[in-house]
Amino acid sequence: xxxxxxxxxxxxxxxxxxxxxxxxxxxxxxxxxxxxxxxxxxxxxxxxxxxxxxxxxxxxxxxxxxxxxxxxxxxxxxxxxxxxxxxxxxxxxxxxxxxxxxxxxxxxxxxxxxxxxxxxxxxxxxxxxxxxxxxxxxxxxxxxxxxxxxxxxxxxxxxxxxxxxxxxxxxxxxxxxxxxxxxxxxxxxxxxxxxxxxxxxx
Amino acid sequence: xxxxxxxxxxxxxxxxxxxxxxxxxxxxxxxxxxxxxxxxxxxxxxxxxxxxxxxxxxxxxxxxxxxxxxxxxxxxxxxxxxxxxxxxxxxxxxxxxxxxxxxxxxxxxxxxxxxxxxxxxxxxxxxxxxxxxxxxxxxxxxxxxxxxxxxxxxxxxxxxxxxxxxxxxxxxxxxxxxxxxxxxxxxxxxxxxxxxxxxxxxxxxxxx
Numbered sequence: 362x363x364x365x366x367x368x369x370x371x372x373x374x375x376x377x378x379x380x381x382x383x384x385x386x387x388x389x390x391x392x393x394x395x396x397x398x399x400x401x402x403x404x405x406x407x408x409x410x411x412x413x414x415x416x417x418x419x420x421x422x423x424x425x426x427x428x429x430x431x432x433x434x435x436x437x438x439x440x441x442x443x444x445x446x447x448x449x450x451x452x453x454x455x456x457x458x459x460x461x462x463x464x465x466x467x468x469x470x471x472x473x474x475x476x477x478x479x480x481x482x483x484x485x486x487x488x489x490x491x492x493x494x495x496x497x498x499x500x501x502x503x504x505x506x507x508x509x510x511x512x513x514x515x516x517x518x519x520x521x522x523x524x525x526x527x528x529x530x531x532x533x534x535x536x537x538x539x540x541x542x543x544x545x546x547x548x549x550x551x552x553x554x555x556x557x558x559x560x561x562x563x
Numbered sequence: 564x565x566x567x568x569x570x571x572x573x574x575x576x577x578x579x580x581x582x583x584x585x586x587x588x589x590x591x592x593x594x595x596x597x598x599x600x601x602x603x604x605x606x607x608x609x610x611x612x613x614x615x616x617x618x619x620x621x622x623x624x625x626x627x628x629x630x631x632x633x634x635x636x637x638x639x640x641x642x643x644x645x646x647x648x649x650x651x652x653x654x655x656x657x658x659x660x661x662x663x664x665x666x667x668x669x670x671x672x673x674x675x676x677x678x679x680x681x682x683x684x685x686x687x688x689x690x691x692x693x694x695x696x697x698x699x700x701x702x703x704x705x706x707x708x709x710x711x712x713x714x715x716x717x718x719x720x721x722x723x724x725x726x727x728x729x730x731x732x733x734x735x736x737x738x739x740x741x742x743x744x745x746x747x748x749x750x751x752x753x754x755x756x757x758x759x760x761x762x763x764x765x766x767x768x769x770x771x
Contacts, residue, residue, distance in 0.1 A: 364587070366635065368628040371588035371620070383585075383595055385620070393742040394766050396644055398749035398759045443595065478759065508746065546643035560641060 379437055380445055381554035387444035393508045394442060396542070397478050400528055404512045407477075409496060411459050413533035414469035419462045423512070426496070429454045434495055434518055439554040441521040451505075451516050453497030456489045459532065469534040473541060474515050476528040482541035483550060484517060484524060486534070493519055496529060521552040521559070564615065564626045565601065565694075567608045570637060575604040578667035579646040579737070579765075582611055582639030586624055596621040599663040599739075600640065601695070603670035609639075612663040612694060645737065645765045649675055652731050655683045656721070656748045658740025659692065661767060665739065666695045669702050678702065682729040686721045686744065705729065723751045730755075739765040 377386060404423040412418040421429070432455040439445045465486065472484045488494065495516040498505050505511035510527030517524045523543050544550050549558040557563055576582075578600075585595035596619075602610035615626040629635070647653055647668045655665040662685050672678045683704035687693035689711050699706060706713055707721045736757060738748045745766040752762055 365589045366586040366624075367633055369586040369588050369624055371586070371590075371592040371594060376592075383593055385594070392766075393746070395764060397764055398753050398762050399746060400759065442597065508742070542644070547641055560638070 377447070379447055381439055382557050384439055384443055384445040384554065387446050390444075391446060391509065392440065392442070392444060394440065395508075395527065397480065399508055400478050401507065402477055402512055402528060407512050407530070409459070409513065409529060410531045411463035411534070412531065413473070414466045414536055415460075415534050416464035416466060417462065419459070421459070426454060426498075426513075429458050432458070432495055434497070434516055436518055438518050438522055438525075441523055441548065441552070441554075441559050445554075449518075450501050451495060451497040452499035452502070453495050453513070453516070455492060456494040456496060456515075456532070457492065459496065460490060463534075465534045468536045471535040471538045473531075473533045473535055473539060474524075474526040474529060475531040475533065476526050477530045478528055480526055480528070480542050482524050482526050483535075483539055483544055484520070485538070485551070488520060488524075488551070489517060489532075493517065519553070521549075521554055523548065524552050564613050566598075566611045566613055566625060566629070567602075568611065568635065568637060569607075570609050570639075573609065574640060576600050576609070576640030576667075577643075577646040577648070578603065578671040579664040580640035580642045580667075581664075582609065582637050583641060584611070584621065584625065585636045585638065586621055587636065594620050597641070599667070601663045601666040601670075603667060603674050605674050606670070609637075612660065612666075614660045645739070645763050647671070647737070649677065650680070652680045652734045653682070654726070654729055654731070654734045654736045655681060656726070656736065656738045656740075656752075657683070657685045658744030658748065659687050660694060661738075661740030661744065661765070662693065662695060662699065663739075664765065665737070666698060668737075669698065682731060682734070684721060684726060684729060686740070686748075721748065721751065723755050726751060726755065734761075736762045737765075738762060740767065742766045 410420040434451045437447045497516045498513045515526045515529040581597045581599045598611040613625045686707045
């Protein structure tokens with residue numbers, strides 16, 4: 362580990378314990394970071410599919426997804442670009458509910474999330490089950506804005522936010538892990554903010 | 564402000580990549596931010612451009628405290644998406660300091676004798692706020708100012724019509740700037756019929 366930086370004091374004192382290492386509180390803002398143009402997706406044409414290593418590949422339309430038992434996340438989100446946002450509230454459906462219908466096979470251990478734009482990100486099955494991941498269409502009780510992934514995005518708030526794929530359209534169960542878009546471009550396969558798993562090798 | 568670093572055991576970057584600078588206080592507290600590289604891979608030093616944000620914890624340290632000869636902890640190069648391969652024709656569209664990765668591409672293109680591959684459009688509020696103005700003008704970049712006239716062009720935002728003459732067959736488009744600029748510019752391209760898969764976007768979040 363290198364030593365201290367000459368003359369750097371840092372912000373002191375009242376560091377919020379909700380902030381993972383290397384993060385700062387962005388307050389009321391919600392920055393937009395996306396590698397591609399924002400797509401315009403009409404809710405009527407949106408659907409989500411769970412396929413791959415599952416017993417029963419299943420798709421839900423917008424209306425069908427809204428008839429599933431609703432589920433909400435209240436808490437913090439963390440972006441690898443070092444901002445964190447506290448006390449967010451998202452509404453949609455738990456990924457557990459989708460997986461119960463599609464029934465992952467016994468040797469399914471990973472998931473590739475794919476967006477309508479072709480963006481992908483990989484996750485372990487463990488990281489999206491047990492009440493830890495959602496497919497969401499509401500933020501603060503209102504429709505999720507398009508620049509934040511609306512009409513529907515994945516939400517995996519205990520990992521860095523690039524894992525929470527915007528404009529989600531597919532969850533593909535896999536037996537072996539494969540890198541997604543940012544993961545092929547130098548970012549970490551898991552992305553735990555409390556362990557600062559930002560880049561490959563962290 | 565340009566920060567020129569002598570990076571030991573460095574791996575050559577691809578134009579468009581960035582570095583992370585990490586500051587550590589005596590008690591172990593750290594803060595880190597990403598900065599785009601402005602230098603070409605062939606430059607013996609790595610040049611980062613740091614925009615000073617008044618409430619920026621890292622940028623104020625780099626602009627106000629750091630002196631020649633100081634050591635800094637850096638990590639890089641990072642990013643494999645927003646990079647130019649030195650062979651593909653490219654349309655580069657920047658808002659403000661979003662021009663920095665394009666300066667690296669331009670310098671690299673000049674170094675390998677392929678400046679003909681790049682077309683550049685830059686939007687800034689004023690000429691004074693735009694870094695690397697001389698190099699951009701020398702490269703024939705279209706410079707659009709939103710708060711003041713530039714030559715015979717009145718102040719105003721970049722338009723689709725201004726991008727049309729910069730189009731060349733086989734181009735990839737790179738868009739870099741604030742979230743709102745990047746969104747507006749990439750939607751201009753989509754409106755011109757540019758395939759979304761041929762547009763690479765780098766949006767600046769707040770950093771500091």
